[in-house]
Amino acid sequence: MTRPDGLVPVEGWLERVDGNRMPGPAPAPAATTAGPGRQVLAIGGTLPAAAQPLWTAPLPADRLLGQASTDGQGRFRLLLPPGPATLLIAVPGGYWLNRFDGRGDFASLQVQPGLAPVRLVDDRGAVF
Amino acid sequence: MPVVERDGLARRLGGLERLGAAYGPWAAQAYGLPEAHGLAQALAVDDYAANTGTTGRVAVGGSSTGVLEVRRDRDWFAVDLTANRTYALRETGVTLSDPLLRLRSASGALLATNDDAEGTRHSLILYTPTASGRFYLEAGAFRDSLTGSYRVSVADVTPAPPPDDFAAAPTTTGSVPVGGSRTGTLEVLGDHDWFSVAVTAGRTYDFQLNGTSLADPALVLRDGAGVQLAANDDAGSTTRNALITYTASATTTLYLDAGAFADGYTGTYTVVATDQTPPPPPVGFSSVDGYGEASVARALDLLTGQPLARQAPLGGVFWGLDRVGAPTAWAAGVTGAGITVAVVDTGVDTLHTDLDASLWTNPGEIAGNGIDDDNNGFIDDSRGWDFVSNDNDPMDLNGHGTHVAGTIAAENNGSGQTGVAYGARIMPVRVLDAAGSGTYAAIANGVRYATANGARVINLSLGGGTGSPDLQAAIQDAAARGVVVVMAAGNDGAATVGYPAAYAASVGMAVGAVDLNGTMASFSNRAGSTPLDYVTAPGVNIYSTLLANTFGYLSGTSMATPHLAGLAALILSYRPTLSAAQVEALITASASHGSGVFTA
Structure with missing residues (x-):
């Protein structure tokens, strides 16, 4: 659905994955929602991350499209203009996203009506 | 007066010795019986009572005499016998023409009877008591119809034991070599046989005493002074056999004291000495990182007999490739081409642009025609199989298998990541669901599928705390092929690996994780003290393919394993005729216990 202001609602949830997650015959541990108060930021376009998941430099303020805080279930909701955007998770020391495209830029998404809920993962403490 | 009545009277009077002594002659005269008939004597004294109160005694090796003064008279003689010895118990007539001997227990119960076993109507009982104690010989006459004098005797006729085969002292002639055995016999109750055995300090031995006819062996280990070092009764491999496991503290001669439980048995036995010292770990094996960090460059050096020209490190997200020496192999034209590597995992994102050209294609299958063209039991398995959904679409819904696949054979296309063996082909075999969970049955089936359809390497970046005989059998079969x-x-x-990695003690390889500097990852399970084909490979912050055409970092021994899978594929690509064992031997022999210095 397109709003009168042209913004598109982007919904998603943030999971925290940590500990030993080696797959196998044992039942897999359930993913843990990140819980409330985690900040998710949206930057227009892509960011040249050089395949580094932790962005430590200041974010380009002129490209900040929005920011949301997760609720008790780790869910977030942003209103973004159509087009490419990069969602980052605020973490101590910077912003985190462990997903990249083939060039090493942070993986971006194409904001458009009907966009499926976005799953973000904070897997800094996980081993597989 | 009938004789029987006279006899009855005599018996009644005969027990009254004092009365008989006083009135016997009078009675004989009163009844008008001749003195020669013996009644007077009978009336005077029944020499021995026929009950446990008798005064009659006979010693082993001795004899006693007595008289049946009247018909139906019986005389008891107490005798003390020893268990398990054999006695000849006799009643021999002197004037008594037909003795009859009975043996009774301490309570008077009848144990044995004999009439005419010896000579002319003499009695003989051969008896071996099972318990020591008091017994009674009852001297009587055939049918209680005769009188007269007799002799009872007791002789120990126990057969003499054979000579003792081995002495129970350090002077024994018995000895057992380590790795050998000796037989012997406990000839009599209480016998002990000693055997010397030479032991070496620090080595561990099993000493067994196995009964052949000996029912319950008991073994004691003694030092040269006879001091007991260890003892055992029933720890042996079969019921009642004895076993002592002993680690020698000095190089010396010890003695194995072969006996029976409670000295209560005789019989033949075998004493066995074996060295059970665990073999020393193989050269180069460490309980921490096994054979060390694997390198295809060093493996190919070893295989070719000449060092390959080393290539400059690629660095960046390719550091794992550098550590396993992949660029050196590539420079030599070895890329994994011609080798199929099965990723038995959560599946593979078959649409990933950095993987799609590296995927295995089943040459015998025509995709989508609904026919099992190659008769392998799987319809349209043109790009692997999904054992979770049991269909021909092994698409990854988790991301783990896709990451593993990228480390092995991501395309060398200038985008994203490049696999260790980028020229190899990935066979996707999905055995774990979207949550990363599955069954050993599915995993075992996945291994069998990969084996049957041409994989030369199988990657198992999965595990748990328990084993599966089914999976172990599948892995063994794969290795055999x-x-x-x-x-x-x-x-x-x-400190030790989980499963199925533990099977690497006999088949396959276990892989631990190191970081960028070659340092063992804290999360990585160590090799353990049991030698197994364990090596390490990069497994911390590994950059590889993820779902939806993305890339990312994952850590774990799941990430180290595909580095080794790719490495093995490179070796097999260089020399496809190598067996699995040869490849594994090459990898372990060329692995290195790094100090953090890049040496590939």
Whole structure:
């Protein structure tokens, strides 16, 4: 659905994955929602991350499209203009996203009506 | 007066010795009986009572005499006998023409009877008591119809034991070599046989005493002074056999004291000495990182007999490739081409642009025609199989298998990541669901599928705390068919590997994780003290393919394992005729216990 202001609602949830997650015959541990108060930021376009998941430099303020805080279930909701955007998770020391495209830029998404809920993962403490 | 009545009277009077002594002659005269008939004597004294109160005694090796003064008279003689010895108990007539001997227990119960076993109507009982104690010989006459004098005797006729085969002292002639055995006999109750055995300090031995006819062997280990060092009764492999496991503290001669439980048995036995010292770990094996960090460059050096020209490190996200020496192999034209590597995992994102050209294609299958063209039991398995959904679409819904696949054979296309063996082909075999969970049955079936359909390497970046005989059998079968199976050591930070990596003690390889500097990851399970084909490979912050055409970092021994899978594929690509065992031997022999210095 397109709003009168042209913004598109982007919904998603943030999971925290940590500990030993080696797959196998044992039942897999359930993913843990990140819980409330985690900040998710949206930057227009892509960011040249050089395949580094932790962005430590200041974010380009002129490209900040929005920011949301997760609720008790780790869910977030942003209103973004159509087009490419990069969602980052605020973490101590910077912003985190462990997903990249083939060039090493942070993986971006194409904001458009009907966009499926976005799953973000904070897997800094996980081993597989 | 009938004789019987006279006899009855005599018996009644005969027990009254004092009365008989006083009135016997009078009675004989009163009844008008001749003195020669013996009644007077009978009336005077019944020499021995026929009950446990008798005064009659007979010693072993001795004899006693007595008289049946009247018909139906019986005389008891107490005798003390020893258990398990054999006695000849006799009643021999002197004037008594037909003795009859009975043996009774301490309570008077009848144990044995004999009439005419010896000579002319003399009695003989051969008896072996099972318990020592008091017994009674009852001297009587055939049918209680005769009188007269007799002799009872007791002789110990126990057969003499054979000579003792081995002395129970350091002077014994018995000896047992380590790795050998000796037989012997406990000839009599209480016998002990000693055997010397030479032991070496620090070595561990099993000393067994196995009964042949000996029912319950008991073994004691003694030092040269006869001091007991260890003892055992029933710890042996079969019921009642004895076993002592002993680690020698000095190089010396000890003695094995072969006996029976409570000295209560005789019989033949075998004493066995074996060296059970665990073999020393193989050269180069460490309980921490096994054979060390694997390198295809060093493996190919070893295989070719000449060092390959080393290439400059690629650095960046390719550091794992550098550590396993992949660029050196590539420079030599070895890319994994011609080798199929099965990723038995959560599946593979078959649409990933950095993987799609590296995927295995089943040459015998026509995709989508609904026919099992190659008769392998799987319809349209043109790009692997999904054992979770049991269909021909092994698409990854988790991301783990896709990451593993990228480390092995991501395309060398200038985008994203490049696999260790980018020229190899990935066979996707999905055995774990979207949550990363599955069954050993599915995993075993996945291994069998990969083996049957041409994989030369199988990657198992999965595991758990328990084993599966089914999976073990599948891995063994794969190895027997020349397939190198590589298995993640596990992420518990434990001193030993999990399963199925533990099977690397006999088949396949276990893989631990190191970081950029070659330092063992804290989460990585160690090799353990049991020698197994364990090596390490990069497994911390590994950059590889993820779902939806993305890339990312994952850590774990799951990430180290595909580095080794790719490495094995490179070796097999260089020399496809190598067996799985040869590849594994090459990898372990060329692995290195790094100090953090890049040496590939």
